[in-house]
Every structure is written in C-alpha cells, then in structure tokens.
Amino acid sequence: MKTVAVIPAAGAGERMGAGLAKQFMELEGRPLLAVTVENFERCSAVESVFVVVPPDSVSYCKEEIIKRYALSKVRQVVPGGKRRQDSVRLGLEAAQGESDLVLIHDGVRPFVHPEFIARIIQAAFQHRAVIPVMSLKETLKEVGNDGRVKGTMERRSFRLVQTPQAFRYEDILSAHRRAAEENWEEMTDDALLLERMGIPVAVVEGLEENIKITTPYDLELARFILGRRKFYHESTKK
DSSP states (O other): OOEEEEEEOOOOOGGGOSSSOGGGSEETTEEHHHHHHHHHHTOTTOOEEEEEEOGGGHHHHIIIIIITTTOTTEEEEEEOOSSHHHHHHHHHHHTTTSOSEEEEOOTTOTTOOHHHHHHHHHHHTTSSEEEEEEEOOSOEEEEOTTSOEEEEEOGGGOEEEOSOEEEEHHHHHHHHHHHHHTTOOOOSSTHHHHHHTTOOOEEEEOOTTOOOOOSHHHHHHHHHHHHHHHHHHHHHHO
C-alpha cells in the first residue's frame, strides 16, 4: 500500500514558555520539526510527507526547515487550524488521492526512527488501524473533583499511547470529517475518532525514547537522549 505521513506541528507551545513554538526550537542545532521529519525522510516505506504548521509559519517552515535541510519527501506545508484535530484534518485533506495508508505523527516526537516507523507500517498491513503503546510503570489512581482518591485502577489493562498511528486513509479522513460536522469535543488522539465509529484499533509495542517534547524538562531529557546516542555510537566505533 502507498503510505504517506501527516505530521501536525501547528501548536503554539505555550507550556514550553520560551516565546517560540516548540516545534521550531533547536535540538543540537536543528529545529525539532526538522529532526522529526528527517526520520520519515529516511524510511523507505514512506512515499511522501505533509507537514502542518501555524498559518503564519508556513513560509518560515518551507525555507528554514524543508528547503534548508533538503527534506525532499515533503509534498506540502499546510496551514493548520485552531485545534490539533482541525490541523490533522487539513493535512489529511491535502494528502487526498496520495495514499492507501496514512501515518499521523506528532511533530515534536523527534526520536521516532525509520525502523520503528517501518514496523508500524508492517503491522498496518494486517490490521485496519494500529497505534504504538507503552505499559504503565506506576500505580494508576482515579481522583475525584474533591481531590480525593476514588479508587485504584488495574494498570495491566491500561497503556500510554504514542505516535505514529497508522490508519486506512479513507477511514481516518471520514472520521475527522464526521467529527468536524458533528462538533465532537476535542479528541486527544486520532485513534479515538475511529473508536467512536466502531472501527477496531490494534496495538504494537512502543518505543521508550519516543517522547513528546512539550515542556522545558522534556527538552532537557531529549538532550540527554541525544548525548547517550552519541556515546554509544562513538563507543561502537572504537
């Protein structure tokens, strides 16, 4: 199946508190978004990429990220919407007619690597929709509005969700259009739309370092991960 990636990166990055949208902040001298897109550029199973950014950042993204880092698989830089789900829908509509399978990946998850992307695509050949997940390591409590614990959840039944998430193109486009037409509340991830339409979603094991960078702490953690990668790379060369 022909596969494209839609990478939403249209957020304002308010939690970062840096005065610059987090997707454009630098990680080892390169914008986070460039690092993310490069992984899809290097995955041979992905044919093209559609990047969604804030409307006032389209020209900047084209010149300072796509052109500067020679990201040749990027077919279009799309102006985003108010919410993430609006931005994803706009990216999907821009990609119409381009693919059978679509990957949706957060622009601020720069440590996804080509082999992991390919593994998710392979799983999507057997399932209608696939998402990567991680097991919980800590106890999960349900807390009421009064700030008191209501109960303890069985964590074996719960997972933390990552991206990229893989879908049949027509499934996810239809789901997003229905959400817009019926004014569904903000969806926290794209798989939730398919769940509401009764479409089964399969899971695969996620990647521990596939973190989403939303806070200054996350950025420091990302720098640590990069430093560890460099150490291992240099060690294997000796």
